[in-house]
Amino acid sequence: MTLSASTSQAVDLRVQPVDAVLDRVARSLQVRFLPETVVRKRRTVGARTDRETWVRIERRLLDKITDQGWNGAECAARLDRVAQPAWQGCVVWRDTNEPVMWRADETDLLPAHPIGNAILSEAPELPDEWWDGLNASLDALTAHRTRRLATPDTQTITQASVTESIRVVFSGDFDTTVQRWVPAHADLNWANITAPVFSLFDWEDWGNAPQGLDSASLWGSSLAVPSLADRVRHERRRDFESRDGKLMTLFACSKMLGPYAHPADPRSEPARRMAEQVIEELQAD
Template structure:
């Protein structure tokens, strides 16, 4: 399915079907992700606001258990995040579909993409809440899957010309995709838990800093607020891992505005290593 309009209509149809199956009433317009990988909308469930989402597995997204990750994240405590209330799966033409009904988050995401597209007011309390959330997440037992160490090592070698085994530093549980499109404000909630897993300690903080580098003042504030995750050997290695991911995106034509500042930031980290 290559036509975007066709895919959007197909997803909208599944969202409507899922609303009927879950017994909820749609009260919001469908919201599609940028790559039309999932669609969701606000609904009422027994008189309470909730969020209905439909996502599908497709070979273009690679292998993995990302369809189960949002539900599995219910086991994580001490982190502001949605909770999956009910779910079910079905198939359409060989594609595995999944519907999830989750608690509703009233505050909107701070961006529609990885980087900020507008000025946002981030009070110190929001940054403190994020610091606390990352501590809570790191205390959760690390699952067996997450960031691919070999893939990152290859990327660090390709982009920076050094051999560095990121498996040699401590690893903790991480969101693994902590950017501005997955954070809400003015009250902090961390969204989209499809890829959470184990990662080098400090990886989430490093990812958020790297996706802030097109706004230097913001990057400095985030770095200062999360310095205990970043100003360590593990944090430096995690920063190179996060930088490698974004540079791969840039090579593929995405997040190109971050390529230069991310490379410069990584070069400064390499000097500390």
Template sequence: MTSSTHPPADLTDRWHEAAARLGASAPADVQLRSGLGGRTLGGPVTAAGELPAWLRLMTASRPGGKIWEGAALADAVLGDAVPRPMILGEHTWREERAAFRATLWTRLRGEILSPTPDLSAPADVDDRWWKDMRTCLDEVRGTAVPSGREVMTQAYIGRIPRFIPALEGADLTVPRWEAAHGDLHWANLTRNPLEIIDWEGWGSAPAGYDAAVLLAYALPAQATATKGREVFSDVLDTEHGRLAQLVICAEIIQASERDEVHARLRPYAERLAAEVLALQ
């Protein structure tokens, strides 16, 4: 979000204030994790009834918008077949230069699969995990998306030849849109049991997009990528699934100019795009 105002540089005091307002407690020296370019701060707390929980504080120049509303909307509309932390409570307030939204979640039960979005080694998951993942994504794909809520637009997809020149002149009209998490990489997934986190950006995306993202970020770990292709073959090996793969490849190539994760993924994305184009 672009704005002429700037959120407070240090959210720590406000995070502790939010914990108190939501009836949760945490040590003064609790380790907190920053995200979204310094616009969020999260950390473990103890909620009412001695329940282990997680508190995330988000700030913006004004309330509203896709990211601001995403988690609460996901919590309201996604079914029980989608394993994720559940919201225990929320609190919002405004100050002169910023708005704040604090969300109290149940603590993750499982172990995050990767400290980075991509994999550097095969994911330590079994066939049951993959079966649960398939069931989960089928449930997400069938979820109705509120009007105007998009992971990306058709206009953006029309510009991806800037990053994959071989697509110049191709018809990139999305044949089918469906609900997607929108950021389904390996740092947003757990094992024992499977849970999916960070639903702030969910919305409408090209059909098969989540499966394509999962595949793309697994490419450095060939065994996991191969398994992902197998589990989602009926999604990926279709016209819309191939377009979804080209979209995430373009996004990775675009982002490779900005950060190390995508810079190291770029050669894999370029190879995947070439493989998909060879099938067209």
């Protein structure tokens, strides 16, 4: 099965025909998709089924699939005390015409709506119980053990990649060595969390990462709303006060201030101020 495109890298599922892919998945999982529910993104397609489940279909280049595979959603099903939609099953196949694999994961429906886009411009109304749910799930996640490595943006996070990301943007006499690696969702932003009932979804990239990666990622996606960013830092202060959490804050800031940053990003200036503060703290340690 293939999609017409000049190169495999150029495929964008928002504009390419996906009917054949949906038909194949529907036959394999023995479901019927509700056409009005189909959501198309650059490399994924999702839809609700007639048995009240959700199917997420992802297209991934072979060189973006590490030795650990790409069964994150399936492996996350064993995570205890982490609020997430229950995983039901999957179908995986290799494209016969391109260096690409396809994977479709079926899960329970979300218990509530996603909060918004990855980066918020307005503060959502989140009760204290919601924050309690966030803290309980993230704390439970870090208490687990796994051999998986986190792959944020499909790139495996390593000590070398952390150091490079930070040093490309920030100078200063401080050590970038990570002390503690713990399980992380690795794509924690407001598009992957529900409210008013807390639930965390899209587990494709989870695995071991520096302590504080998830907290710093959520803070970074909140930075255009200062009160929300402050609340994230308050709720996850144990992460942010740790040395690794400070490194992850710089790691998050590097994405907003680095060579690929958008010049009009409203988060740039607060990220710069926070980075200066964190560097001073790391140098004082």
